[in-house]
Amino acid sequence: MSLLEIHGVSKAFGGIRALDACSLTVEQGSITGLIGPNGSGKTTLFNVITGYERPDAGVVTFNGADITQATPSRIFGLGLGRTFQLVRIFPRLTVMENMHIAVQRSGIRALLSRWSAPHERARASELLDFVGLTHLADAPAENLSYGQKKLLEFAMILIAEPKVMLLDEPAGGVNPTLAAQLTERIKTLNQRGITFLVVEHNMQFVMSLCDKVAVMHRGTLLTEGDPQQIRGNPAVLEAYLGD
Amino acid sequence: MPFEFDPVTVLDAVLAGILTGTVYALMGMGLSLIFGVLDIIDVAQAGYVILAAYLSFFLQRSLHIDLFLGLLITIPLLFLLGIVVEVVFIRPIKRDRTQLSILITFGIGLVIEGVLGVFFGTTERELDAWYVTQGIKVGNFYIAYVYIFAFIMAVALIAVLFVLLYRTKFGRSVRALMQNRTAAQLIGINVERVSAITFAIGAALTAAGGMAYGATTPFNNNSWYDLITRLFAIIILGGLGSVQGALIGAIIMLVLSDVTAVVWSPVWSSAVFFAALVLLLLFRPQGLFGSLATRKQ
Amino acid sequence: MDRSLKLNPRLITFGWPLILLVAAVSFPLVFPNAAVDNVAILTLIFASLATSWNIFAGYTGYNALGHTVYFGFGAYTMALISVNQQLPGGFGLFLLVPVAGVVAALCAVPLGWISLRTRGHAFVVITLIAVFIFQLLAFNLRGITLGSTGIFLPAPGFALDWYFLPYYYVQLAILVLALLISWYIRSSRYGLWLLAIRDDEDRAEGLGVRTGAGKLSAFVISAFFTGMIGAMYAYFIGSIYPQYVFDPALSITLVLMAFLGGVGTLSGPVVGALILEIAQQYFSLNAQTGYYQIFLGALFLIIMLLLPRGIVRSLFRLWSAWRIRRGAGGSPVAPERPEQPERPAVAVERG
Numbered sequence: 084m085s086l087l088e089i090h091g092v093s094k095a096f097g098g099i100r101a102l103d104a105c106s107l108t109v110e111q112g113s114i115t116g117l118i119g120p121n122g123s124g125k126t127t128l129f130n131v132i133t134g135y136e137r138p139d140a141g142v143v144t145f146n147g148a149d150i151t152q153a154t155p156s157r158i159f160g161l162g163l164g165r166t167f168q169l170v171r172i173f174p175r176l177t178v179m180e181n182m183h184i185a186v187q188r189s190g191i192r193a194l195l196s197r198w199s200a201p202h203e204r205a206r207a208s209e210l211l212d213f214v215g216l217t218h219l220a221d222a223p224a225e226n227l228s229y230g231q232k233k234l235l236e237f238a239m240i241l242i243a244e245p246k247v248m249l250l251d252e253p254a255g256g257v258n259p260t261l262a263a264q265l266t267e268r269i270k271t272l273n274q275r276g277i278t279f280l281v282v283e284h285n286m287q288f289v290m291s292l293c294d295k296v297a298v299m300h301r302g303t304l305l306t307e308g309d310p311q312q313i314r315g316n317p318a319v320l321e322a323y324l325g326d
Numbered sequence: 327m328p329f330e331f332d333p334v335t336v337l338d339a340v341l342a343g344i345l346t347g348t349v350y351a352l353m354g355m356g357l358s359l360i361f362g363v364l365d366i367i368d369v370a371q372a373g374y375v376i377l378a379a380y381l382s383f384f385l386q387r388s389l390h391i392d393l394f395l396g397l398l399i400t401i402p403l404l405f406l407l408g409i410v411v412e413v414v415f416i417r418p419i420k421r422d423r424t425q426l427s428i429l430i431t432f433g434i435g436l437v438i439e440g441v442l443g444v445f446f447g448t449t450e451r452e453l454d455a456w457y458v459t460q461g462i463k464v465g466n467f468y469i470a471y472v473y474i475f476a477f478i479m480a481v482a483l484i485a486v487l488f489v490l491l492y493r494t495k496f497g498r499s500v501r502a503l504m505q506n507r508t509a510a511q512l513i514g515i516n517v518e519r520v521s522a523i524t525f526a527i528g529a530a531l532t533a534a535g536g537m538a539y540g541a542t543t544p545f546n547n548n549s550w551y552d553l554i555t556r557l558f559a560i561i562i563l564g565g566l567g568s569v570q571g572a573l574i575g576a577i578i579m580l581v582l583s584d585v586t587a588v589v590w591s592p593v594w595s596s597a598v599f600f601a602a603l604v605l606l607l608l609f610r611p612q613g614l615f616g617s618l619a620t621r622k623q
Numbered sequence: 624m625d626r627s628l629k630l631n632p633r634l635i636t637f638g639w640p641l642i643l644l645v646a647a648v649s650f651p652l653v654f655p656n657a658a659v660d661n662v663a664i665l666t667l668i669f670a671s672l673a674t675s676w677n678i679f680a681g682y683t684g685y686n687a688l689g690h691t692v693y694f695g696f697g698a699y700t701m702a703l704i705s706v707n708q709q710l711p712g713g714f715g716l717f718l719l720v721p722v723a724g725v726v727a728a729l730c731a732v733p734l735g736w737i738s739l740r741t742r743g744h745a746f747v748v749i750t751l752i753a754v755f756i757f758q759l760l761a762f763n764l765r766g767i768t769l770g771s772t773g774i775f776l777p778a779p780g781f782a783l784d785w786y787f788l789p790y791y792y793v794q795l796a797i798l799v800l801a802l803l804i805s806w807y808i809r810s811s812r813y814g815l816w817l818l819a820i821r822d823d824e825d826r827a828e829g830l831g832v833r834t835g836a837g838k839l840s841a842f843v844i845s846a847f848f849t850g851m852i853g854a855m856y857a858y859f860i861g862s863i864y865p866q867y868v869f870d871p872a873l874s875i876t877l878v879l880m881a882f883l884g885g886v887g888t889l890s891g892p893v894v895g896a897l898i899l900e901i902a903q904q905y906f907s908l909n910a911q912t913g914y915y916q917i918f919l920g921a922l923f924l925i926i927m928l929l930l931p932r933g934i935v936r937s938l939f940r941l942w943s944a945w946r947i948r949r950g951a952g953g954s955p956v957a958p959e960r961p962e963q964p965e966r967p968a969v970a971v972e973r974g
Contacts, residue, residue, distance in 0.1 A: 133829070155829035165829075173822035176815075184819050185830040188812065198815040243831070367744055418928055421902075424744040425686055430927050432875055436920030443913025475751055547913070555755050558748060593763050600756045607741050607749045 086111040086278050087163075087247055092131055094124075094142030101127040102138065109247070114269065114279040116310070118286075120323050123299040125282045126168060129249050133165045134158045135267075145247070160187065165249040166239035168236035170232045172239065174225035178216060181224050181235055181296035182207035185243040203242075212236045213267065230257040237268075247278045254288045266292045291316065294309075298322065329589055330518060337469050339588045345473045346542065348480040350450030351576035353535035354560040355487060355569050356528030362504040362567030363524045366427030372553035373435035374404060374529050379443055379545050383451050392456050394475065399534040408529030413520045434548025435550055442547035453540040476538035483534055484573065491569065498502075500524055504567060552596070559599040562606050565616025574614065588590050651791045660787035664859060666900040667794040668852055673880040673892030674801040674850035679841045680878075681887040682814060684821030685739075688752030688874050692757050693846040695868040696730050697723035697853025699761070702774040702863050712777035717793050720854045727850020728843050735842035739835070742824075754871045761865035773864040776857055790859050797855065798893075801848050806889055808841075817841055818887075836928070870918075879923050885933025894935055 087109040094102040104123045109115050117125055129200060130136040132143055134155040143151045150158055161217050164185075173181050179199070188194070199207075211217045219227060224235060227230040233253065240248060250269075254262040262285065269279055283289045289296060290310045297307040300322040304312070313319055357371050378400055386398040411434060419426050452458075455473035491497040499520045502510040511517050539545065539553075560579050564571025579599060587595035606613060651660050672694070680687045700723040705716055738749050761768045768774070781789060808814040816837045819827035828834045857863045880899050885891030899919075906915035930937055 135829070153853050155825075155832075156831055159829055159831055167826075171823055171826045173826070175822050176818055180815060180818075183812075183815060184827065184832065187831055194813050194816075195811050197810060198812045239830070349680065367748070415924060415928065425747055426927065428688075428747050429878065430924060431687065433920040433923030433927065434876070435954060436872075436916045438920075440913045440916030440918070440920060443916060444911065445644060445913075448912055551755070560750070562748075593759075596759060597756075600752055600759070603752050604737075604749060604756075607745050608737065611741070611745055 086144075086146060087280070088133070088144045089128070089132065090142045090144075092128070092138045092143065094127055094136060094138045095129060100302050102131065102141075104141070105299070105303045107297055107304055107307075109278060109280050110295070111143055111278055112273070112276065113295055114273050114281065114293045116289040116296040117280060117282045117299060118284070118289055118313075119299035119305070122301075123322075124302040125299055126251060127302075128299070129165060129251055129282065132158075133163060134250060134257060158241065159185075159245075162244075162246035163249065164243060164245035164247070166233070166236050166240065166253060168251045170229070170236050172224050172232055172236050174223070176224055177221050178211065178227070178235055179204075179220045181239055182211065182242055185239050187243055188224065207242060210241050210287065213241075214238045215264075230261045233257060234261075234265075237265075241272070245277065247280065248272075250279065250281045250283075252282055252284065254283055254285045254294060262288055290306055332588055335588045336585055339584040340581050341467060341469070342380050342473070343584040344577055345469070345477045346584070347577035347580030348484070348573075349476050349535055349538040350556065350560060350580055351573040352483055352531045352538075354557055354564065354572035354576045355484065356531040356535075357557055358561045358564060358567055358569055358572040359500070360525055360528045361561070362569070364412075364416065364421070364427075365423050365502055366431070367424055367566075368431045368525075368528065369428055369554055370411070370431040370434040370438065371528065371532055372550040372557055373438040374407070374532040375536040375539055375553055376545060376547065376550045377407075377438050377442065378451065378533040379540030380446055380451070380538055380547075381533075383446075383453055384538040386455070393453055393541060394479065397479075397534060397537060400537065401530050402550070404533040405526045405530040408526030409522050411529070412525035414523065417518065417521075439547045439550060446547065447485050448546050448548065450544040450546045451540070451543045455536065455541065458541050467601060470542075472538075472541045476541065479534060480538070483531065487531070487569070490527075496520070496523070503572065555596070555599050555603065559603045559606075561613075562611070563602055563613050565613035568615035571613060571615035647795055648792075651788055653815070655784075657787065657810075660791060662900065662904050664787060664794055665904075666792050666897055667798050668856055668859075669876075669880060669900050670896035671794065671798040671801050671852050671894045672849060672877050673884070673896050674798065674805055674889075675845045675852065676877050677881050677886065677888075677892050678801070678805050678808065678848070679838075679845035681881060681892075682808065682817035682821065683836065683838055683841055685742075686747050686878065687738075687750045687842075687873075688878060689738075689748050689753040690845070690849050690877060691868070691870055691874040692734070692750075693727040693731060693849040694853035694856070694873065695757060695761065695865075696727040697850030698857035698863045698868040699768060699774075699853075700726045700850070701854035701857045702776050703767075703943050705776055705858075706774055710777060712779040713781075714789060714860055716777070716779070717789070720793065720797075720851050720858075723848045723854030724851035727853065728847035731843045731846030733840070735839050735846070739838050739842065751871065751874070754869055754874055758865050758869035758871075761869055768865065771865065773862050775862045778861070779858070783837070789850070790855070794859075794951055797851055802893075804844070804848075813837070869875060872916075875923070876919065879919065879926070882926050882931070882933055883922070885935040885937075886934050888933065891933050891935040895933070898934075 085108040089105060089107040091104045091106055092102050093100070093104055103135060105124065105128060109130075117128070119125055127136065131138045134150070134153050134157070138151065141151070142149060145158070145161060145163055148161065148163065173184065183203060198315055208217065208220070211220055214237060216231060216234055216238065219231065224232065227235060237253070253265055257265070266288065269281075281289070283292065293310060295307065296310050296313045298305040298313060298319050304320060305322055306316060308316070353371060353375055357368060359371050360366060360368050360371075367567045381400045381403065382393050382396050383400060385391040386393055391399070415430055415434060416427065419430065455472070457475055459470070461470035462474070491500060499510070499515045502513070503516055503517060503520055507517065556579070560575045561572050563579060564573070564575030579602060582602075583595045585600050650663060655661065672690075676687070676690050679685065699717075701719050704710070704719055704722070704785070705725030712718060734753065738746060741749055762770050764770075779789070808817070816827070816832045819832055820834050820837060824834055838847070852869060857868070876899060880895035881892045882895070883898060884893065902918060903915060906918060932940070
């Protein structure tokens with residue numbers, strides 16, 4: 084079943100057509116890779132899906148619901164989380180505090196009570212353990228290394244138990260060991276039922292992780308298929324070299 | 327009917343607005359230039375204006391140097407002050423430059439206010455000269471000579487500024503910096519030097535503006551607060567970072583203000599600046615010629 | 624071993640504020656000198672102002688330069704009601720203080736909503752302009768505010784030997800209340816939201832934080848306290864004029880106090896207020912006009928450029944570093960939420 088569907092989305096900035104009638108489907112339970120040369124519109128597509136940009140045309144549906152015009156906050160509440168190419172965390176808060184931002188509580192009373200309830204703290208600790216940041220729980224987030232910040236951003240989203248995670252270059256700027264660990268964690272989470280859409284330039288990462296790969300070029304979908312098909316596809320090679 | 331609409335007085339006001347607007351344009355252009363190149367909002371510019379007014383006052387009262395001639399001293403002095411301020415107080419700001427610069431330059435303005443208070447007290451002063459008290463009658467209008475001279479001076483200085491910006495190598499560096507800081511660095515422009523000189527130019531321009539201000543309005547060390555709003559309104563209307571915008575913005579604002587003074591009441595003429603500022607910041611913060619998107623760094 | 628460690632943090636966290644409170648309560652009784660009590664009340668007023676400012680600006684990172692506006696609203700509310708209703712002076716007038724606070728808070732709703740549609744330097748400018756706007760209105764709407772002639776409040780009629788005590792204790796109560804609210808916010812989820820807004824507002828919004836409601840509510844709470852303090856000031860001083868209650872320099876002084884002590888901390892604004900009020904008294908008595916502005920401006924520059932964390936945080940860091948060096952057993956004692964060291968926004972150039 085398609086969890087996330089993008090139909091004919093177009094977006095232009097000034098004279099530049101970042102997205103041109105782009106269509107894509109993401110199946111539930113899959114780990115889909117999204118690759119393409121620089122400027123092909125991958126990050127713009129992410130921004131449109133997650134509500135940071137409004138498309139000029141097209142529809143985005145999530146779980147059947149139309150989220151084309153929805154705000155980032157509402158989309159996150161529906162279960163769609165996303166990381167950023169240049170990691171965005173809260174530098175002056177501690178790691179543990181960062182983890183609690185995305186915890187979804189409702190009601191005024193919940194707002195006015197302590198920032199960390201025991202069950203929330205337990206879940207945060209569990210997730211920090213999962214990404215290996217437990218020992219840094221009380222450190223200010225700005226003191227973390229770049230790779231650690233990426234892991235934090237990853238864990239921060241997970242605490243809200245998203246159904247889909249959009250990862251924008253998760254392996255960018257991190258060493259191969261960390262990238263491999265990341266692959267393992269994503270696979271584990273996938274087995275627990277989270278769907279992934281991953282933008283990446285690191286081909287090894289994509290090939291080892293994803294069960295389906297979509298290729299974008301000049302704002303639209305060029306082709307899609309399983310990693311082996313994509314690797315051997317001459318059109319894909321040309322897209323990368325031709326630009 | 328609280329509003330009086332007499333075409334003659336309104337026209338008089340428009341004329342006065344254009345004349346004084348050009349002087350304000352000088353100061354506004356300096357401010358806009360500083361924002362464009364250094365990304366900072368220099369609240370202290372209003373302070374430099376008053377400082378310049380006092381300097382002209384001192385030169386004239388104690389050394390009997392004519393106001394316009396005194397500019398030969400005050401302009402270089404303020405230029406030097408600008409260099410010192412930029413290097414000591416502005417250059418170290420690394421994060422949240424624009425916001426912090428407002429606070430820091432406010433501090434500088436306070437120090438200037440204090441120093442002026444110590445040396446000159448709080449009595450209101452006025453710059454005096456034959457051309458301040460005497461004027462010329464053109465038809466139904468009376469204009470003190472000082473307005474005309476100041477206008478000519480302002481036009482001349484504005485012309486010099488435009489030549490500097492558009493016909494010299496330095497000006498090219500300035501314009502490059504305004505567009506893209508990093509790229510400018512990559513092609514070898516000495517960002518720090520250009521920044522310091524630009525800031526100093528901005529300060530030096532206030533020397534002229536200050537003299538004109540002092541010759542047309544009574545002032546004391548407290549007067550810089552009034553000026554802040556006016557200057558802000560002008561540069562935000564024109565668009566932060568746009569030098570042409572500051573010129574046009576100044577003339578528009580001053581004309582509007584002077585017309586409001588005669589049509590409604592002088593008391594509410596400052597309200598024009600406030601209203602413009604609030605509306606602009608809410609609905610069109612880029613003003614007439616500024617760009618909304620954050621410039622590439 | 625375990626039990627004594629558990630006792631220590633709580634004792635230190637709650638111990639010394641209690642001592643300070645006792646000291647503050649007994650202060651005017653121990654020092655009944657009129658001049659000293661006068662300074663003490665003004666210090667409490669400044670400290671409360673700085674603390675209220677901190678509730679909004681310190682936590683959300685929006686440097687509001689226009690909080691004096693609510694001070695002025697509170698002052699005029701107190702003055703106008705007491706004069707127009709011809710109320711007698713005395714203890715009863717203190718009941719108008721919370722009323723003034725509510726009025727200021729109500730005004731803060733539309734004004735805050737408008738101001739908060741901007742961000743960054745536009746926000747700073749628009750809040751600063753608000754002070755000038757209302758000063759102009761106060762001067763010129765003579766029908767309401769009596770303009771530059773000012774308004775004189777009814778005399779309180781307190782006996783001379785304990786004249787200052789009612790003002791002192793009411794103001795102290797306001798300060799304590801503001802500090803409690805400030806502390807409570809910090810430890811709550813609401814406070815976490817505000818701090819997240821300070822660090823990365825759009826990211827916070829994307830994670831479900833209601834940034835609009837958060838900012839506006841903090842703004843209104845801050846305005847409520849500021850309005851009450853304005854009313855207290857009006858009653859204490861006895862007369863108000865537009866240029867003194869809608870004073871941009873007061874706004875700046877507030878900000879300086881918070882930065883001096885340490886923005887976003889609890890004790891910071893109080894420490895800053897203490898230092899500045901004492902300095903102001905010194906300058907008004909011993910030096911001619913102008914020196915105070917020089918001092919204020921220079922202090923501002925020194926703090927912003929060299930000590931942006933503020934005195935309290937810098938001292939705390941020194942203390943933590945000293946404890947670590949001394950090798951104190953286990954991790955250094957820290958309050959419930961350790962004060963976050965801030966990367967200075969201003970890099971001091973090293974040779």
